Amino acid sequence: MAGVSDHETSSHEMGMHTEQLSGRDQQVFFDLSEEGGFTYTDSFDVDFNKRTEIDVSNMDAKQTNLRLRELMAEGYGTIVLNNPGAKHSIAVGILNRLNLIIEGSLGYFGCGLIDGPNVRISGRVGWSFAENMMAGTIVIEKNAGSTFGAALRGGDLVCKGSVGSRTGIDMKGGTILVGGDTGAFSGFMMQRGRMVVCGNAGKNLGDSMYDGNIFVGGEIRDLGVDAVPGELTDLDRAWLTRKLKMYDLLPAKGVDHFKKIVAGKQLWNYDNLEPTEKKLIL
Amino acid sequence: MCGIAGLIHRDGAGEIGREMTDMLQALKHRGPDSTGFAIYGVPTQDQFVLRFKVAEQEEMAKGFKIHDEVKRRRVSVDERLKTLEARVLEVEEATEYAFRYRIAYGGDLKKLSDYIEDVEGAEILSIGNALELIKDLGDAGTVSGQYALGGFAGTHGIGHTRMATESDVDIRSAHPYWAYPYNDIAVVHNGQITNYWLMRRQLEREGQRFVSNCDSELLAVYTATNLDKGASLEDSLKQSIQEIDGVFTYLVATKDELGMAKDTMAAKPMVLYEAENLVALASEEVAIRSIVPHEIDTWDPYDEEVRVWRA
Numbered sequence A: 001m002a003g004v005s006d007h008e009t010s011s012h013e014m015g016m017h018t019e020q021l022s023g024r025d026q027q028v029f030f031d032l033s034e035e036g037g038f039t040y041t042d043s044f045d046v047d048f049n050k051r052t053e054i055d056v057s058n059m060d061a062k063q064t065n066l067r068l069r070e071l072m073a074e075g076y077g078t079i080v081l082n083n084p085g086a087k088h089s090i091a092v093g094i095l096n097r098l099n100l101i102i103e104g105s106l107g108y109f110g111c112g113l114i115d116g117p118n119v120r121i122s123g124r125v126g127w128s129f130a131e132n133m134m135a136g137t138i139v140i141e142k143n144a145g146s147t148f149g150a151a152l153r154g155g156d157l158v159c160k161g162s163v164g165s166r167t168g169i170d171m172k173g174g175t176i177l178v179g180g181d182t183g184a185f186s187g188f189m190m191q192r193g194r195m196v197v198c199g200n201a202g203k204n205l206g207d208s209m210y211d212g213n214i215f216v217g218g219e220i221r222d223l224g225v226d227a228v229p230g231e232l233t234d235l236d237r238a239w240l241t242r243k244l245k246m247y248d249l250l251p252a253k254g255v256d257h258f259k260k261i262v263a264g265k266q267l268w269n270y271d272n273l274e275p276t277e278k279k280l281i282l
Numbered sequence B: 001m002c003g004i005a006g007l008i009h010r011d012g013a014g015e016i017g018r019e020m021t022d023m024l025q026a027l028k029h030r031g032p033d034s035t036g037f038a039i040y041g042v043p044t045q046d047q048f049v050l051r052f053k054v055a056e057q058e059e060m061a062k063g064f065k066i067h068d069e070v071k072r073r074r075v076s077v078d079e080r081l082k083t084l085e086a087r088v089l090e091v092e093e094a095t096e097y098a099f100r101y102r103i104a105y106g107g108d109l110k111k112l113s114d115y116i117e118d119v120e121g122a123e124i125l126s127i128g129n130a131l132e133l134i135k136d137l138g139d140a141g142t143v144s145g146q147y148a149l150g151g152f153a154g155t156h157g158i159g160h161t162r163m164a165t166e167s168d169v170d171i172r173s174a175h176p177y178w179a180y181p182y183n184d185i186a187v188v189h190n191g192q193i194t195n196y197w198l199m200r201r202q203l204e205r206e207g208q209r210f211v212s213n214c215d216s217e218l219l220a221v222y223t224a225t226n227l228d229k230g231a232s233l234e235d236s237l238k239q240s241i242q243e244i245d246g247v248f249t250y251l252v253a254t255k256d257e258l259g260m261a262k263d264t265m266a267a268k269p270m271v272l273y274e275a276e277n278l279v280a281l282a283s284e285e286v287a288i289r290s291i292v293p294h295e296i297d298t299w300d301p302y303d304e305e306v307r308v309w310r311a
Helices: A006-013 A061-073 A234-246 A275-281 B016-026 B057-061 B065-083 B109-117 B140-146 B196-205 B216-228 B233-243 B285-289
Strands: A047-055 A076-082 A099-103 A115-121 A135-140 A156-159 A172-178 A192-197 A213-216 A227-230 A259-263 B003-009 B034-040 B047-053 B087-093 B098-104 B123-128 B131-137 B156-162 B186-193 B246-253 B257-262 B271-274 B278-282 B306-310
Touching (some): A061 A076, A213 A234, B003 B016, B003 B186, B003 B257, B016 B034, B016 B285, B047 B131, B057 B065, B057 B131, B098 B131, B109 B123, B156 B186, B156 B246, B196 B216, B216 B233, B216 B246, B233 B257, B271 B285, B278 B285
Parallel strands (some): A076 A099, A099 A115, A156 A172
Antiparallel strands (some): A227 A259, B003 B156, B003 B278, B034 B131, B034 B156, B047 B123, B123 B131, B246 B257, B257 B306
């Protein structure tokens, strides 16, 4: 591939640039030449060495999230959140650099709409965890519920246990790593990004996926519409090994046994026509 | 949306009334319209607990005549019990319109049920050697307080908090559903059954009766019919995944079992906690944590998963 660096060549070979974006309006959100484009206007300047702990057993979700915001405003860059008690909507909307350590389990909608923090959770998380996550890292030590990482845009979302159904539904980027099994309809309408499942995958894996890669170490019950096996390349192996090692998920037998699933791209949405153009044709 | 919960003690009786109240109160946000409990005490041979109502709660606010009417209806029920030689051993009046009788009866339960429900406004909520089914409008705390469930001891139970979507906000449409006229079978359900009318008509042709237009009642009647034909609870649950369309997660309790089934789409939530002496399930973990207030290992059962536990 002439005119591109080795790094770029690798990313092309790994299938990260295969979606044809022509025919659609693209909006520029950030001007890379402006420093302000890299941070939110109301983000806080925090110090990772400034650490505190909070007990949220008697707080509801709103109180907990406001308290986290207050602590970031005070410059705390490392916060330990104790006794979340599986409550819903905890640690949502954090658009900041932050080390957040959650000692316990979260309920539904935890860590949704976050952009930037590094989160470690010692327990389990419920449905729709990390929905629309933009950037950062989340590591969950136990299991997760369904629609894990729905519409994920970026970052690493790691569950060391098993996850429910529809994992990574509509994901648009980033990486989901699952140490155990995943349920039915995982990767449904996936558009970009990568999902790695070390255990088994339920039925209809990758149904109607547009793009992206799914890697499965165990058995796949069956593939969804337009999801097809892909070739596991050396670059894939290198990436899988590095990524899984990073989170202590690398299987003892390595990654050679992983299966790669990609989009067959035979569905109607690959014609690149605008809806108005489609009407003219139909 | 609705919330469902269930638990079973595997080492003898526990404080089922209080535990189910706590679990369902934690699920109040999933459905505040009504709350129901199906709780199982120590079974008594040849004695039944009969839970029935002679009016809807909302009727009681409509004029003065209804108060005399419910008294008249109750007298009719008492007379019919006497006619069928059912001996009333104990009476509790939880509300002006809902009652709990302990009766000694050796006859046909269907005959008894049909005769009582022939009284205008009368509906049997449950008959069982162990089952007591309580449901009314309001949250778990309100219903539990009204019917004094806090001190109820038993082995297992299921419960429901309802957000009415397909049918009215009344006791008739509230869960759990007793599997009329079968002893000790109750069901709670979260979801929507899309071949409800087809299956209902089929079961009605077989002689089954429905009291409401709530799709969840189908699961109770369906389960009871299967068990009556000799199927095990596990078989019935597995069969339901093939025969019933829609999205559903439901729990079934019998005299000594608790079962769950999740549909093929896995679209309705269920969190499972399984310890040596206790199994607890709920639409959300926060309900389980209300009775097990420390960090626990839980997981989501997958699509088409069926589980049965014995007390």
